[in-house]
Amino acid sequence: MSETVKHAETTPEVQQPWRELGLKEDEYARIREILGRRPTSAELAMYSVMWSEHCSYKSSKLHLAQFGQKAPKTDALLVGIGENAGVVDIGQGWAVTFKVESHNHPSYVEPYQGAATGVGGIVRDIMSMGARPVAVMDPLRFGPADAEDTRRVLPGVVAGIGGYGNCLGLPNIGGEVVFDPSYAGNPLVNALCVGVVRHEDIKLAFASGRGNLIVLFGAATGGDGIGGVSVLASETFDDAHPTKRPAVQVGDPFMEKVLIECCLEVFAADLVVGIQDLGGAGLSCATSELASAGDGGMTVWLDRVPLRDSSLAPEEILMSESQERMCAVVEPAKLDAFLDICAKWDVLATVIGEVDDSGRLTVQWHGDTIVDVPPRSVAHDGPVYERPFARPSWQDALQADDPSSLPRPTSGDELRATLLQMVAAPNLASKSWVTDQYDRYVLGNTVLAQPEDAGVIRVDDETHLGVALATDGNGRFAKLDPYAGAQLALSEAYRNVAVSGARPLAVTDCLNFGSPEDPDVMWQFAEATRGLADACLELGVPVTGGNVSFYNQTGDAAINPTPVVGVLGVVADVRRRVPIGFGAADEVVLLLGEARDELGGSEWAHHVHGHLGGLPPRVDLAAEKALGALMAAAADDGLVTAAHDVSDGGLAQTLVEMVLRRGVGASVTVDDVAGDAFVALFAESVARAVVAVPADRVADLEASASSYGVPVTRLGNTGGETLVVQGVLTVAVDELRAAHEGTFPALFG
Amino acid sequence: MARVVVDVMLKPEILDPQGKAVAQALPRLGYDGIAAVRQGKRFELDVVGEITEERLAQIRGAAETLLSNPVIEDFTVRVEDAI
Numbered sequence: 156m157s158e159t160v161k162h163a164e165t166t167p168e169v170q171q172p173w174r175e176l177g178l179k180e181d182e183y184a185r186i187r188e189i190l191g192r193r194p195t196s197a198e199l200a201m202y203s204v205m206w207s208e209h210c211s212y213k214s215s216k217l218h219l220a221q222f223g224q225k226a227p228k229t230d231a232l233l234v235g236i237g238e239n240a241g242v243v244d245i246g247q248g249w250a251v252t253f254k255v256e257s258h259n260h261p262s263y264v265e266p267y268q269g270a271a272t273g274v275g276g277i278v279r280d281i282m283s284m285g286a287r288p289v290a291v292m293d294p295l296r297f298g299p300a301d302a303e304d305t306r307r308v309l310p311g312v313v314a315g316i317g318g319y320g321n322c323l324g325l326p327n328i329g330g331e332v333v334f335d336p337s338y339a340g341n342p343l344v345n346a347l348c349v350g351v352v353r354h355e356d357i358k359l360a361f362a363s364g365r366g367n368l369i370v371l372f373g374a375a376t377g378g379d380g381i382g383g384v385s386v387l388a389s390e391t392f393d394d395a396h397p398t399k400r401p402a403v404q405v406g407d408p409f410m411e412k413v414l415i416e417c418c419l420e421v422f423a424a425d426l427v428v429g430i431q432d433l434g435g436a437g438l439s440c441a442t443s444e445l446a447s448a449g450d451g452g453m454t455v456w457l458d459r460v461p462l463r464d465s466s467l468a469p470e471e472i473l474m475s476e477s478q479e480r481m482c483a484v485v486e487p488a489k490l491d492a493f494l495d496i497c498a499k500w501d502v503l504a505t506v507i508g509e510v511d512d513s514g515r516l517t518v519q520w521h522g523d524t525i526v527d528v529p530p531r532s533v534a535h536d537g538p539v540y541e542r543p544f545a546r547p548s549w550q551d552a553l554q555a556d557d558p559s560s561l562p563r564p565t566s567g568d569e570l571r572a573t574l575l576q577m578v579a580a581p582n583l584a585s586k587s588w589v590t591d592q593y594d595r596y597v598l599g600n601t602v603l604a605q606p607e608d609a610g611v612i613r614v615d616d617e618t619h620l621g622v623a624l625a626t627d628g629n630g631r632f633a634k635l636d637p638y639a640g641a642q643l644a645l646s647e648a649y650r651n652v653a654v655s656g657a658r659p660l661a662v663t664d665c666l667n668f669g670s671p672e673d674p675d676v677m678w679q680f681a682e683a684t685r686g687l688a689d690a691c692l693e694l695g696v697p698v699t700g701g702n703v704s705f706y707n708q709t710g711d712a713a714i715n716p717t718p719v720v721g722v723l724g725v726v727a728d729v730r731r732r733v734p735i736g737f738g739a740a741d742e743v744v745l746l747l748g749e750a751r752d753e754l755g756g757s758e759w760a761h762h763v764h765g766h767l768g769g770l771p772p773r774v775d776l777a778a779e780k781a782l783g784a785l786m787a788a789a790a791d792d793g794l795v796t797a798a799h800d801v802s803d804g805g806l807a808q809t810l811v812e813m814v815l816r817r818g819v820g821a822s823v824t825v826d827d828v829a830g831d832a833f834v835a836l837f838a839e840s841v842a843r844a845v846v847a848v849p850a851d852r853v854a855d856l857e858a859s860a861s862s863y864g865v866p867v868t869r870l871g872n873t874g875g876e877t878l879v880v881q882g883v884l885t886v887a888v889d890e891l892r893a894a895h896e897g898t899f900p901a902l903f904g
Numbered sequence: 905m906a907r908v909v910v911d912v913m914l915k916p917e918i919l920d921p922q923g924k925a926v927a928q929a930l931p932r933l934g935y936d937g938i939a940a941v942r943q944g945k946r947f948e949l950d951v952v953g954e955i956t957e958e959r960l961a962q963i964r965g966a967a968e969t970l971l972s973n974p975v976i977e978d979f980t981v982r983v984e985d986a987i
Binding site for chain 1: 916918919921924975976
């Protein structure tokens with residue numbers, strides 16, 4: 156028997172467990188003020204979960220507003236921040252929706268299921284926009300590669316992503332795998348999904364039209380992740396309180412697959428008014444958000460929700476995060492057709508509520524009213540915090556500790572040894588141990604996938620229109636300077652997309668940080684969001700949506716601030732995409748852009764010296780834009796046969812990857828690149844790419860580069876079975892391959 | 905030699921997609937009257953020598969660390985007749 160509103164009205168003195176549910180005293184007081192009485196237990200459950208950091212963005216909201224205020228003018232954005240995912244016009248009547256989200260804490264508790272349900276959740280976000288999901292990507296971050304906990308978490312996470320995504324039949328076209336001690340005990344498992352939709356088919360999450368019905372469809376509701384959202388995302392793990400761990404959510408990708416097909420058929424038949432996926436906070440979130448975004452109120456008969464576990468209390472049903480569920484708003488006249496399609500796909504569908512004009516969200520339980528609230532107060536008018544932030548006292552010392560005092564290799568032998576050490580470093584080594592567990596080509600539209608710079612998917616079979624996607628983030632850069640670090644993440648993702656031959660259009664971001672209650676962390680967050688918003692404005696790519704993950708810390712030690720940025724670009728003709736690998740001998744190898752002695756936060760300093768200090772590479776968005784424009788033109792004109800950006804590990808890593816991709820060697824000189832061979836090979840200056848150009852097109856490329864103001868340095872030629880840096884080092888392709896590809900199998904079996 | 909059996913089942917509150925798939929297939933094949941199916945794993949360990957409390961404790965340790973995933977699964981350990 157659940158507590159009724161009537162009972163709450165007559166018993167104002169009852170003590171309620173608001174603190175245990177993660178609410179602050181003033182928040183509880185506000186709930187009482189909103190309702191004019193104490194909340195019922197079901198109302199308390201709803202408010203606590205919807206006002207948690209994870210659902211309400213209460214600490215980040217003020218800062219995230221910049222993404223709207225500073226948004227660049229663009230006609231491409233069809234749906235912006237605030238919906239389940241942003242939607243971008245890519246031309247020819249096609250639109251693309253994409254978003255990245257975190258599933259960090261669940262993946263630490265139970266790596267396989269945590270990562271799997273992370274994929275499932277982001278896929279449903281994309282479905283709820285009316286789109287067909289076409290690809291996923293997973294940016295992952297772990298503690299040191301040889302740490303025991305990484306050995307537990309990484310294989311489970313990778314298997315979970317592969318298991319869910321492969322069963323679902325979605326190609327996994329990219330992402331990242333990064334190791335850093337700061338992620339020990341706090342792995343970052345971010346998941347991105349991209350979907351394709353015709354303009355006229357875009358769906359939004361709102362419940363309007365009095366008398367319309369709320370249909371819950373998909374899996375039955377169980378005790379999955381009860382309180383997971385509020386408890387997990389609001390407080391750090393502490394071994395002393397294992398009871399706070401909720402029931403792990405288990406995904407069922409085959410259920411999700413039929414749900415996708417069922418949704419698309421329902422959309423095609425125009426049977427829904429609004430639609431919402433069920434993710435964090437389950438029905439509490441879906442019903443209050445639908446009602447709040449609509450034009451009236453809603454009544455939900457909670458006892459009609461089909462249950463997997465009949466002992467669940469109504470509070471638990473409201474909070475359950477059972478996977479593979481969706482909520483639709485359906486006109487009564489269309490209900491039978493809707494239910495027929497669900498039956499055809501073997502999808503359970505139940506009318507659980509009705510839209511009305513009461514302005515209230517009421518929830519009934521066997522005839523009693525157990526929730527009666529203004530929906531906006533739950534979904535959209537949650538608390539907003541102006542958290543104090545201050546530049547950390549250690550920031551100056553960190554920036555002063557620059558890597559200039561680190562011993563550098565100088566002789567040819569030393570540089571050769573350093574190069575082989577670097578290409579085998581866990582952060583730079585081949586990730587095929589991971590990506591080979593993912594299906595990269597299912598659906599048959601994958602044009603490029605890992606280890607290419609960007610994933611490229613064909614959207615239209617006739618016109619060859621496609622999209623390119625890349626995600627990047629560098630926690631070390633962001634730790635040294637969060638403002639610049641966030642810009643550098645964008646800069647790199649933008650470059651990866653541009654180098655593949657795409658025109659960058661829009662951004663999604665997953666902001667992974669420590670506790671917002673720590674002023675140091677909050678400063679990092681404020682700086683990173685400001686930096687990202689400024690850079691998006693300058694590069695002309697709006698943020699369309701994303702997610703914030705706070706409380707990634709163990710005790711007082713927060714992770715490196717890690718804004719992960721995904722950039723989406725449009726490829727006019729996917730047949731003109733540019734791969735990273737040298738494809739033929741006797742082509743000319745050119746470096747675009749300028750190198751400087753920039754090694755602060757570099758992979759070299761990290762891997763060889765375990766050093767983090769100084770300043771990250773200088774941000775140069777104008778140069779990035781020029782390089783992007785040049786690469787787009789070069790792809791259109793078919794000037795380049797291969798192109799690869801220069802980033803982590805510097806020019807050396809870029810050349811090695813271009814050589815190894817198809818086993819075509821190269822002979823280059825770096826005498827004209829920078830002061831000395833070491834800086835030339837390992838500095839991580841931005842806005843650079845290496846390209847291969849047929850000998851008879853070099854003049855054309857140089858002319859084009861000059862018109863865009865991009866400096867060009869001739870490095871040498873492709874060919875042979877070695878990588879030669881003239882006067883410095885020679886390494887056989889086989890030796891490079893053994894070093895580059897041996898690391899992951901040695902670590903993870 | 906004696907045999908020790910370790911049965912591993914998903915915790916009752918955890919979704920079991922395989923069991924669910926079996927439950928849905930049964931009526932399609934004409935096997936009616938089955939309300940729910942949960943699927944688990946059975947390990948048979950043939951133990952050298954006598955089964956002592958100490959040995960069983962060891963096996964419980966193995967069940968907790970290797971045979972099951974205690975985050976989402978429960979297990980039981982029992983001794984079967986000698987083989």
